Amino acid sequence: MATTLTPVLSAGWDAPRAWTLQAYEAAGGYRGLRRALGMQQADVVTMVKDSGLRGRGGAGFPTGMKWGFLPPDDGKPRYLVVNADESEPGTCKDIPLMMASPQHLIEGVAITSYAINCHHAFIYVRGEVVHVYRRLLKAVEEAYAKGYLGTNILGSGYDLEVTVHAGAGAYICGEETALLDSLEGLRGQPRLKPPFPAVAGLYARPTVVNNVESVASVPGIVVGGADWFKQMGTERSAGHGLFSLSGHVTRPGQYEAPLGITLRELLEMAGGVREGHQLKFWTPGGSSTPIFTAEHLDVPLDYESVGAAGSMLGTRALQIFDETVSVVRAVTRWIEFYKHESCGKCTPCREGTYWLAQVLRRLERGQGTSEDIDLLLDLCDNILGRAFCALGDGATSPVTSAIQYFRDEFEAGTHTPADVLFPPERSSLFSYTPRHGAALAGAH
């Protein structure tokens, strides 16, 4: 049976002015909050636990269980922080969601806060996306005006303040503890764990940090019930998720589908790889997940299956590359990103990405040495599992997986520039004049 789309979060995106509270309410919004406020707080937590919802930010940690880690309420503040610092190359699900339907997130924030008995929630949104920031601010304002936020919400006696905070543009601030430091006004660098945020998070108080999509999925679960949610997806990877197709695909965009769908199915919906070309490689969940090739078209996109195939589901950011693309060039760009975004705290990530980028640039110019491939692999081995946080690990994935599947292209880097083997203009969806040689080598 072919899998079909399951639009839940994206159901109302095509409505006129979908981002307004009016449109959201017209589509049945805030029923979840009304229902949740009538339930015991613990029952809401149990419901989310039962639904099998797993964190949509990439790691896939069961959301309800995360809430359950909070220590018993001592009457002092505890916080919900929504991680809306979406910055991974290729990942583009939270930002469209907040653009098109910010109330989904706000309702999720209200229900989640109620469930964990938090009275002040924060949304940490990536600073570069000013339009999303504005929409969120407006959405919060509207929700306050209609009594969905503020004091005595919907007459329940429950109070909640929501603060939307714009980050200053650092990939590391998507790491939850760095996000908390940044939110506190400190330099955004990851904290030592333990203590985990559930015990000592924001302002050293118990804190839940959840991804936008995870929180936005909560209202649906409360309305539809855990069983409804579990109908979708696989046994251990339940529910719906946004799959973001980008790159050399006929109709790129957001495809909300049950977890466990395959790329083959998604490509069919998206009209396939661009005409006249074949799939060469793709990322299942953003640039820090090891790449896949055409042989993985039928891997079910759920946490377990992708893991078993040697990658990670990550953020379901499916970047599609066809045969015109140089793997060396693509990987070099990703590593340039990691080098630029390394926070600098730990040695392996800071120095390792700096070195990787230089070796890759050399290979891209066709000036690599015969030792360079082994050097890359050994450097990755010296970074993977040695870095302070997961970002260092993530930086090695594209390199090691690319060498695994396309070693010959790296070997060609010892004698032929990548833009000779794979002229960049052929990858382009529109005509342009590529920059050659030294110009890009100096980029940094």
Added chain:
Amino acid sequence: MTITSPDPKTATPLVPAAPVVPEAPLEEGQAVTFTIDGIETSVPKGTLVIRAAERLGIQIPRFCDHPLLAPAGACRQCLVEVWAPGRDGNLAKMPKPQASCTLEATPGMQVKTQHTSAEADKAQHGVIELLLINHPLDCPVCDKGGECPLQNQAMSNGRATSRFVDVKRTFPKPISVSTQILLDRERCVLCQRCTRFSEEIAGDAWIDLQKRGAQQQIGTFDTDVLGFAGETPVGASTLDTSGKPFSSYFSGNTVQICPVGALTSAAYRFRSRPFDLVSTPGIAEHDSNGSAIRVDHRRGVVLRRLAGDDPVVNQEWVTDKDRFAFRWQSAPDRITTPLVRTRNADGTRGELQPASWVEAFDAAAAGLREAMASGGVGVLPGGRLTLEDAYAYGKFARVALGTNDVDGRARPHSDEEASFLAHRVAGRTLDVTFSDVTAAPAVLLVALEAEEEAGVLFLRLREQVVARRTRVLSVAPLATRGLERLSGTLLAAAPGTEAEVLDGIVEGASDLLGDAAGALAADGAVILVGERLAGVPGGFSAVLRLAERTGARLAWVPRRAGERGAVEAGLLPSLLPGGRPVTDSGARVDIAAVWGVEHVPAEAGRSTSQIVAAARDGRLGALVVGGVDPADLPDPALARDALERAFVVSLEVRASEVTERADVVLPVAPPVEKPGTFVTWEGRPRPFPQALTSHALPDHRVLHGLADALGADLGLGSLAAVHAELDQLGGWDGARAAAPAVEAGDPPAVGAGEAVLATWHQLLDDGRLQDGEPYLAGTAKVATARISAGTAAGLGLVDGGRLAVSTDAGTITLPAQVVDMPDHVVWLPTASAGSHVRDTLHADGGSVVRVAAAREDVTGTDEEARA
């Protein structure tokens, strides 16, 4: 130490060493047993794996880890392979190598270091290779070369050759973080020890990380942003992209803990190679904390000093003064031979001429004999002596000169203070220690500005404050930045009203004072009182009442290194060694027996001020003066007159105002050229060996020779002889002097245009022991006159405007700094550049002074108004 081995004949040595506390056996349930490299070990719960490995003698390489700083886990050099029992009880390998500097040992854990794990070894090799890719290969010219953890660990745990053939990150070098601290950013491995030190320990976070990735660097922050405006250093600094100059009294510690050559001091940079240095342990001579230091010298020249490692005193930190101020000991004005002043034909003083020791002793003895016959001799030994030298001065005065006119207090003092010291301080060594202070739930500072007057004590207090174990309260006229960094509670007291405020600390009072009384009533609370309380009539009496009332323990924290030793050695007109009152006949007999004399003078002698006055009036014919600067005395002008008039024998290291007026000058050795013992404010003996070979004699040997010339046998010709006598003397179990009971004076009456003066020394100022250190001087705070907004408004002054503070003796003009403090009070630094309070004003804390906007300021304003 015991000063020498305890003599079985005496009950207690004079200044006994602190007992060595054996390590307590681990309690059941508090111990964690696990293995490292197959060796089983038990450590207290919460111990980090890297610490446990150290105890077994297993060295795991590291950069960011420091035992006194919170774990960071940043450098990733200390990775080890770890196996731990899972929920099912089976041992399972952790998937990633773990940083042993952040990992707490858990029961049953098996740790494999680089010695037994190929994975750990590979991980460590990988990290060090990465650290080196952006590190310059300039070891041959780097100050750290030869004692560099990066260099050493690259050899022990790194690859023989680098695979890095690419472009290194470079920076222009160096940044002058301050006049003293220089930063070569390309050498930095970003371990953050320096930033963590400045944040966690010193609390003056002037430097922090900037930028990110490989461009991450240590830089300085805008002090205005951080709210630190107003305490800027004297010297200039090259500024970073956004910064202001680094300013800290503890910045030198960052140089010492830097694991590479990124932070260096201007004073030592490019001066020597570590393997050419000879290291001798020492004790810092700058304050009464007795910080352990290491003196590094080469061919008879001290090149640098480092903090020693003494967990019970200064841990591994010292102040910048302790670290950098040592050149005074070898300054060009060192006195190298005895000098005798010629007499002109008309009997007036001539010039000082070099003389032999015999000539000098004879000349001195002749002058002293003459004076003894016509009134007597006063002894002013100063407050910087070792215990041995202090003891020799006391014995010299009483045996050779037959007088109790001896007083080590070269600063404002009072009879009440002498009674307090005799009653509560003398003979009670180790009554309150650093450990007691750090274990105290509350510490009250009275007339003591910890950061300025006892730097290491400040750090020890702050450590506890940061850990939320101690609360600090302070009776002072204003809350300084130092007190703010101790999260301290100010019990505001205008100068002269301290006794009143102390008496107001009673249980049940509704305000801050009642709260303070509650805090001090807690078990283990401590009151630390500074020497400045001597300037407040009734102050010490009130402190004793407070301690009695609350049950808090009480300690006296003087500023100078020799003060406590002087009290124990009996350098007070009413006190014999070991807290024996002069007026107690039993005590006198006791002492006379040890000294082998028939009797010691029975009358209490004159205090410093009285000695100076008597010499000025001709009632005392001669003075024997140790390391005293007349400018430090309550009335410098009077002191100078006295020195002019009397026959003066000066025992000095360097030419001074005293030697200018002395008739005989006898050179003595600075601490680095003699062995001796400083006594900390706790009463802890801090013996130190002689670092440099030298012909210079310690004071006790000079006094022994001088006594000999006077026909008295002091018996203190060698250190061993002094120690033998101190041990023989032992403590005193007889009656103590009575407590002082002085009524608090009325608060000074302040008229229009007047204010009460508050003053204390800044750590770095114009003190003579900081001479010859321009880099250090550049980190001193700019002198300002602090006044309240109300006082400023009354004078028509704004923050930064120039304020003139005057008495009949003179005027000090400084920029005004408006702070939160009582009205009609003005604070000046005691002896900083442009503010020599005693010398210029002949005034001190509690004096009434005139205040006015300085005239230049007024004209300036007028001109602006016209423009």
